[in-house]
Amino acid sequence: MTSSAPDPYTAAAPAPRPARHRGHRSGTAAVLVLVAIGALVAVALGVYGRLHEPGFFSVNVAGFSSPGAVKSWLATTAFLLALVQLGSALVMWGKVPRVVAPSWIGGLHRWSGRLAVLATVPVAVHCLYALGFDASSPRTLVHSLFGCFFYGVFVTKMLVLSRKDMPGWALPVIGGLTFSALTALWLTSAVWFFTTTGLTF
């Protein structure tokens, strides 16, 4: 759990803790395996989105004017939770000066993350099923690519979390990529939706 960057508490320590059980090399190899699994997930989603004939219709959620509005609000929820993710991760890793991680920060991080990713699932299913991988405009192309990437990197992150022999840099890097991907997805979907159709429910 030691990141490569110095933090206020451990900067004076002689060296970050060496990778957990085994040496750094096997840890890095294990990360590569998990990254490969994530990459396969991303590619599989992209292939499905490309090959599946867009159904164009999908189950709507009651109470909203359109699937676009539902998706935009769900994505916005996920993005706000992702901000909680970023903040709690920084606190947990001692990156916020003069803030000592409270005992509940781990729970906050886990549960905000779970809710965030669960909120994205209906959005992604609708995207994949009803719309597919769409390269017809820059926005949809970027969105499609990041959508596939996000779930790939999410799978990798969950797998990294479940292992103990990961090098210290793995989690911050992969977590950062997850957050960045979600931000890009939100910018290319919900923000676009709200700026073109207005703040509708």
Added chain:
Amino acid sequence: MNEGGGRPMACRLWQDTVVDLVVGAAPPARARAFRRHRARCSACRGEYASARSLATALHATPVGNGGGVAPNPEEGRSEGMPVKRQRGPLLTLLAVASLAIILLSINLAREPAPVAEPVAAPAAAVPAPTPAEVPPPTPEPAPDAAYAGRTAGNEATIAIAVKDGRAVAYLCDGKKVEAWLEGTVDGSVLSMRGPDGATVTGELQEGAVFGEAAAKGKKWPYSAALATPPAGTYRGSVSVDGVLKRIGWNVLPDGTVTGIISDANGVGPAPPLNPDARTATLDGVPVDVQLVTGRAG
């Protein structure tokens, strides 16, 4: 967490350190110093042990792994927590995958009937477009033909294309209700199904179809006369601002055009169609328009 009643109290000097150690915020030097002190002080030993077990109870996952609070490097492994494989993230993965599969299967269960494949340009089944808007009443009901008409109360238009024993219908009220249906022709009986329980049945009689159309919980009798292009059903697709939109039009023998445009966000009235030229534009973007002549194959 060091104020619990009945638990041993650590030396005042070390209370903060105990907390820092448990949440993983203690610098290594302080951790080492505490360990030396703890070896001599049973109160601090007890406080430390109970603080750790409290932390275990609070956290679903044990301290000393990647899921929760960053563990103190010096203390994480050797004592306190049992180290086991993290299952939380895998359960999260499982939950995400399950939700996705459930939603996907709901969608699949409601899958609309496959929509007719539009055949580009006037196909063999349909004579070349004649600008005349007079329905030429051909006496013999050819196996491959198109029919267009309205429901009895003029609630919606309907056009049916028959080809090779297969029938495709488009039901459209020009405002909100539309359905693409597909089915078979058995002798003179047509039977078609669409998404959300939409059905169209009919019987071929002397160059016309009479029957019943049902969609969105309503049912209407209809009649459709033999139609030659430009009368018939047209499909269009267009991408505006990166949003793919699909359009269906029914052109009746009298020249009436009724259409609906739909995208992932809903439906609305379609832009006007020029049936003779088979052109339409939406927000200045030309629409790809094709005549529907029934499902090929």
